[in-house]
Amino acid sequence: MxxxxxxxxxxxxxxxxxxxxxxxxxxxxxxxxxxxxxxxxxxxxxxxxxxxxxxxxxxxxxxxxxxxxxxxxxxxxxxxxxxxxxxxxxxxxxxxxxxxxxxxxxxxxxxxxxxxxxxxxxxxxxASDFSNVRRDGVKVVTLDRGYSLDVAEHAPWLLLGAKTLSYAVNMAALREAHRRGADDAIFLSSDGFVLEAPTASLILRFGDRFVTPAPTGGILHGTTQLSVFEYLSERGLQVGYERIPATDLPRADAAWLVSSVRLAVPITAVDAHTLPVAPALTTDLNHYLLSPRD
Ligand SMILES: Cc1ncc(COP(=O)(O)O)c(C=O)c1O
Incomplete structure (x- = not known):
């Protein structure tokens, strides 16, 4: 725009x-x-x-x-x-x-x-109109980011965890996702852990527990993810930061990409696996994220 x-x-x-x-x-x-x-x-x-x-x-x-x-x-x-x-x-x-x-x-x-x-x-x-994608969700593919989970500690010059203007790699990952017939991507560490999307954080639901990759793994700590965790824990649901192996992705009971402008978008498939969606919870999350927050 x-x-x-x-x-x-x-x-x-x-x-x-x-x-x-x-x-x-x-x-x-x-x-x-x-x-x-x-x-x-x-x-x-x-x-x-x-x-x-x-x-x-x-x-x-x-x-x-x-x-x-x-x-x-x-x-x-x-x-x-x-x-x-x-x-x-x-x-x-x-x-x-x-x-x-x-x-x-x-x-x-x-x-x-x-x-x-x-x-x-x-x-x-x-802002663009994201109402359809908030309702219909996105298909994602996993892409190797090429760094191990602990790279931020021993190579701080990679500036992981900073929101730098160098987003060419993130945009290239989105183009690769589109080439593979998906809408978005999830980066994996070279040692097989889940990281984040090129412009969003990832939240996974396993039963009544909601988890996101720990920001110590060289990913951006999302403001929307923090807000969603606050919302969920106020409703008595369990939330946590974890090391999430990529092999756990297809086991999720639901998953979302969350970010400040697109807000909460359900993930409908990861690579070849269809994921369950939770339309009522997604609507609630976006309703909350669209309400005035300081
Ligand atoms: C790489 C990356 N991770 C996560 C996020 C989500 O951050 P936020 O929820 O603060 O928008 C973004 C947002 O642009 C991002 O670019």
Whole structure:
């Protein structure tokens, strides 16, 4: 969807305290060029980002997204974002969103080569209509990501666990899934454990227990997965983080891909195996995820 609104942020030190950061924001024409050709985000994918779901101009789960942005910046040795400055930028962008579902993106780039500061900007756009896929679900294939489960510990330069701008691999995995006749993919570690989808977290149901791969395995800790676990545990259901062997996938009693904008999408098949679906629970989950959450 075309961007509707864009705001460049002049980033300040994380420790700077002010009631009003509006003089550090510059609204720009979302359809016009705005970045220097020397930008390291475009040359090297060197930066981090967040995508925040917006419902009727209410940005969802802003603080968890800002905390993850700070964590991604830390992993990538980028200057720590000033949380209040970014919170105010999100509020400005949310007010510019259309009614219904929208998406706000936050981008923090290393900036121009040898430049003094990172480049930072926020965009807002209407979201795609995901109502059909939330109802009908997706077929997924498993794809080897080529790294062992413990790779994040001994190779931190791979930046696993950071939401970096380098999503070319994730997009290539989606194209491979489409070539294989599926809608989406689930990455596996080279030692045979379940990780995540290219743009979503995975939740599996085994009986009354809901599990997701532990984020220590070099995957992104999803804000939507955290929210869904909160919802389920408030209803007395068991939730947990586990090492999940790929061989467990076909045994699941239900499974979902969850993410901030597409929300909860049931998985109807993994590779050649059909999975049971739980339409009433999926509807409840999406109803909850579409309600205003802070
Ligand atoms: C690789 C990856 N894992 C998980 C997620 C889900 O994160 P969230 O629920 O915070 O959107 C995303 C979201 O874009 C992602 O790109």
């Amino acid at each position: 075309a961007q509707r609104f864009a705001l460049i942020i002049d980033p300040v030190e994380a420790s700077e305290q002010r009631a009003d950061f509006s003089d550090t924001f510059t609204v720009v024409d979302a359809a016009a060029p705005a970045l220097s050709v020397g930008e390291l985000s475009t040359q090297r994918g060197d930066g981090v980002f967040e995508s925040i779901g917006v419902i009727d101009r209410h940005a969802q789960e802003v603080m968890p997204h800002l905390e993850r942005l700070a964590n991604s910046a830390r992993i990538c040795d980028l200057p720590a974002p000033n949380q209040e400055q970014w919170r105010q930028a999100v509020a400005v962008a949310a007010a510019e969103c259309p009614a219904g579902e929208a998406v706000i993106k936050l981008i923090l780039s290393r900036g121009v080569e040898h430049g003094p500061t990172p480049t930072a900007w926020v965009t807002a756009a209407p």
